[in-house]
Amino acid sequence: MTQRLSAERRREALAALPGWQEVAGRDAIAKTFTFADFNAAFGFMARVALVAEKLDHHPEWSNVYRTVAVTLATHDAGGVTERDVALATAMERIAAGSGG
């Protein structure tokens, strides 16, 4: 879970994560989610926060009104690992139920 992904595995993972992209100049993946309003955006963040705490793996994220910009990387590994794929996958599931 804490090894950096191979190029092949990363391509495969990103293909299954719509809207997620590589971050220029850094081994990380990112997506900006847009919701109906602040209520929906923060509701998404609250649900993700519980998952992140349970996984003991936390996003870098910012919120401006109804948008939430997320960057995921695994600090200990210096790049993207299966832990980031797991958190991104959970975010997709939660966003689908958050009026996103």
Place this chain on the structure above:
Amino acid sequence: MTQRLSAERRREALAALPGWQEVAGRDAIAKTFTFADFNAAFGFMARVALVAEKLDHHPEWSNVYRTVAVTLATHDAGGVTERDVALATAMERIAAGSGG
């Protein structure tokens, strides 16, 4: 509440808001809060989110593990207003009770 603060009123307001600073190149105020851990940081964000929604005035903020960086400005006024001072004051009160 939605008029930009005078220079005098802004100085007065910032003097009462420890750690808050002007943002270079923009009419806004900002502070980075540091908490004990992600639980405390997100607990702070959750409490602030409820206040922000009630005030109908929302922060620009980012969270990386136990830090929360906040920028406040009033979009409609193109700068800092009493609404920002009110939200910053609420954040100070909440942070004091969030293990910050």
